[in-house]
Amino acid sequence: MATPLIRIPILQIEDFLVASIQVALHDRSAVQFRDDLLQRIHETKAKGLIIDLTAVDIVDSFIGRLIGDVAEMAALMGTRVVVSGLQPAVAITLTELGLELPGIITALNLEKGISTLRRLTREEEGEG
Amino acid sequence: MSERTLLVRSDLDIVSARVEGRDMAKALGFGTIDQARIATAISELTRNIVLYAGEGIVTLRPVERGNKKGIEVVCEDHGPGIEDVNLVMQDGYSTSRGLGMGLPGAKRLMDEFEIESQVGKGTRVTARKWLR
Amino acid sequence: MGDQPLAALLQEKRRTIVQELTRLVRERAGPSYAQVAEEELLPRMERLVEAWQRSLEENNPAILEEFTRRVVRERVQERYGVEEIQEVITLLRESLLPLVEARYRENPEILWKHWRAIEDLAHRSRLWVAQIYREAYEEQVELQRRTLSELSTPVIKVYENVLVLPLVGAIDTERAKRIMEELLLGITRHQAELVIIDITGVPVVDTAVANHLIQTIKAARLLGARSILVGISGEVAQALVHLQIDLSGVVTRSNLQAGIEYALEQMGLEIVPRISAESPKEAAQEEKEEAIWQLR
Numbered sequence: 069m070a071t072p073l074i075r076i077p078i079l080q081i082e083d084f085l086v087a088s089i090q091v092a093l094h095d096r097s098a099v100q101f102r103d104d105l106l107q108r109i110h111e112t113k114a115k116g117l118i119i120d121l122t123a124v125d126i127v128d129s130f131i132g133r134l135i136g137d138v139a140e141m142a143a144l145m146g147t148r149v150v151v152s153g154l155q156p157a158v159a160i161t162l163t164e165l166g167l168e169l170p171g172i173i174t175a176l177n178l179e180k181g182i183s184t185l186r187r188l189t190r191e192e193e194g195e196g
Numbered sequence: 197m198s199e200r201t202l203l204v205r206s207d208l209d210i211v212s213a214r215v216e217g218r219d220m221a222k223a224l225g226f227g228t229i230d231q232a233r234i235a236t237a238i239s240e241l242t243r244n245i246v247l248y249a250g251e252g253i254v255t256l257r258p259v260e261r262g263n264k265k266g267i268e269v270v271c272e273d274h275g276p277g278i279e280d281v282n283l284v285m286q287d288g289y290s291t292s293r294g295l296g297m298g299l300p301g302a303k304r305l306m307d308e309f310e311i312e313s314q315v316g317k318g319t320r321v322t323a324r325k326w327l328r
Numbered sequence: 329m330g331d332q333p334l335a336a337l338l339q340e341k342r343r344t345i346v347q348e349l350t351r352l353v354r355e356r357a358g359p360s361y362a363q364v365a366e367e368e369l370l371p372r373m374e375r376l377v378e379a380w381q382r383s384l385e386e387n388n389p390a391i392l393e394e395f396t397r398r399v400v401r402e403r404v405q406e407r408y409g410v411e412e413i414q415e416v417i418t419l420l421r422e423s424l425l426p427l428v429e430a431r432y433r434e435n436p437e438i439l440w441k442h443w444r445a446i447e448d449l450a451h452r453s454r455l456w457v458a459q460i461y462r463e464a465y466e467e468q469v470e471l472q473r474r475t476l477s478e479l480s481t482p483v484i485k486v487y488e489n490v491l492v493l494p495l496v497g498a499i500d501t502e503r504a505k506r507i508m509e510e511l512l513l514g515i516t517r518h519q520a521e522l523v524i525i526d527i528t529g530v531p532v533v534d535t536a537v538a539n540h541l542i543q544t545i546k547a548a549r550l551l552g553a554r555s556i557l558v559g560i561s562g563e564v565a566q567a568l569v570h571l572q573i574d575l576s577g578v579v580t581r582s583n584l585q586a587g588i589e590y591a592l593e594q595m596g597l598e599i600v601p602r603i604s605a606e607s608p609k610e611a612a613q614e615e616k617e618e619a620i621w622q623l624r
Contacts, residue, residue, distance in 0.1 A: 092211050092215065093211075094206075094207040094208050094210065094211045095207035095210065095243075096207055125218075125232065125235075126214055126218065126232060126235045126236055126239065127236070128214075128236045128239035128240055128243070128298075129240060129298060129301055130239075130243060151550075152552070154550045154551055155232075155516075156228075156229065156509065156512035156513055156515075156516060156547075156551065157228050157229045157231070157232035157233075158232060158550075159512055159547040159548075159550035159551050160229055160232070160233075160508060160509065160512065160547050161229075161232045161233055161236045161305060162547075162550060163543050163546045163547040163550065164233070164301075164304050164305055164543070165236065165240075165301040165304065165305070166300075166301060166304070168546060169550065173552075174549060174550050174551060174552040175552040176515065176516065176519055176520075176521075176551055176552045176553070177519075180519075180521075180552060184552075227509075229505075229509050263463055263467070328502065
């Protein structure tokens with residue numbers, strides 16, 4: 069029996085990729101999301117990726133770890149990952165679960181996430 | 197409000213269980229943060245069922261003790277069972293995606309946590325959270 | 329437990345019982361009751377007697393228990409003492425016994441039966457009062473504690489993107505959770521990127537408190553806010569080292585001022601004295617003139 073797989077749209081804005089999760093992701097869709105993200109990063113060689121979680125009200129250890137994995141793998145490909153819009157309730161539960169998401173830059177909302185990425189990539193380019 | 201029993205055997209059921217849990221918690225008067233704690237704990241526990249027992253049952257019910265009111269979550273399965281419960285409940289214990297990974301996390305999110313397990317027979321986890 | 333004849337007697341003698349009871353209660357139940365005007369107390373005693381009557385009529389003590397619950401909760405709010413409320417029951421019993429005695433004097437067995445019914449109901453009532461009073465009192469204390477707790481977790485925006493969380497008093501698990509929630513809501517509301525957590529006013533920092541602080545800081549980071557911890561006294565610093573709490577990765581400063589300066593620095597700002605419009609020569613002239621005025 070085929071399960072409906074949800075595909076999260078991944079948009080490109082300037083040099084960055086933006087993915088906003090608007091629905092509840094079950095495990096298989098989450099895995100698909102991770103694969104889609106890594107695929108797009110590879111294709112576009114994006115400097116940054118913003119995963120926006122403003123509309124997500126429950127994040128458990130599976131999604132938490134998945135996001136951590138995406139950040140690690142993206143870093144290997146030279147892409148910075150910003151997670152934006154984490155709700156207070158989600159931040160608290162993730163902390164209490166013991167998930168820290170190191171290596172991930174966080175921003176309060178999508179707008180701040182984009183300006184953070186811009187600032188970081190400008191700094192990097194300045195150094196180069 | 198009556199109890200809800202859900203059959204859990206796929207990742208879709210994990211999402212259903214936690215949404216039902218969140219809704220029941222909200223109806224019982226839990227705040228947003230506690231709703232998230234309860235829903236996340238349910239997600240952890242039901243994922244354990246799906247990954248290691250294949251299928252099981254989760255029951256959500258309102259409970260009272262004295263003048264305390266709260267929610268109770270019971271997860272039962274007839275899976276392989278956990279050999280050393282104490283070991284598995286230790287923080288930081290992990291058999292790289294092995295049995296019982298969601299348990300310490302779920303315990304931290306809830307107020308009361310009991311687990312009975314027998315190898316070859318199955319596992320039952322009972323967790324409760326009380327309104328403050 | 330039901331007692332129809334007794335209920336009937338209560339109905340028949342209602343007026344006398346209520347009047348007598350009101351008088352006794354105002355005289356002897358206690359200061360709270362002494363202050364209640366007769367016109368106000370009469371209907372209250374009437375309702376009490378009526379509740380007794382209905383319980384006996386319908387053989388259902390729950391009626392009286394419900395009544396007792398409602399009334400006791402009100403009285404707790406009004407700060408009546410528990411002994412005062414129990415005394416009312418004693419006085420009611422005192423009012424009823426002579427009536428029953430007068431009615432059934434000729435028949436000791438029946439008298440004894442009705443006596444037992446009164447004693448039973450009075451005894452239960454006293455227990456209910458004690459229990460409900462304690463529950464209601466504890467609820468009130470809890471409510472006050474919570475209100476106080478909320479009042480004592482203010483999150484203050486001191487500058488664009490900068491919040492200060494001044495903590496005062498002991499922090500238990502409950503309070504720590506509340507603090508974390510308030511802070512995160514504050515970060516969201518004010519779009520803060522820097523948070524200064526001031527623990528100058530926290531008397532005891534043990535492992536539990538330290539861990540709560542660290543969790544709060546981690547959760548704030550998930551919202552994109554960096555934390556600065558200030559107000560760690562020498563004693564607290566020693567305790568933290570002794571407990572082997574790892575605060576590396578947490579920026580600390582000695583006091584609130586230093587914390588604010590650091591925060592502004594992080595945003596590329598600093599506080600400088602205002603420069604006046606005059607030149608140094610004009611300023612010196614003004615000073616001289618002021619000095620001359622003072623001499624005069």
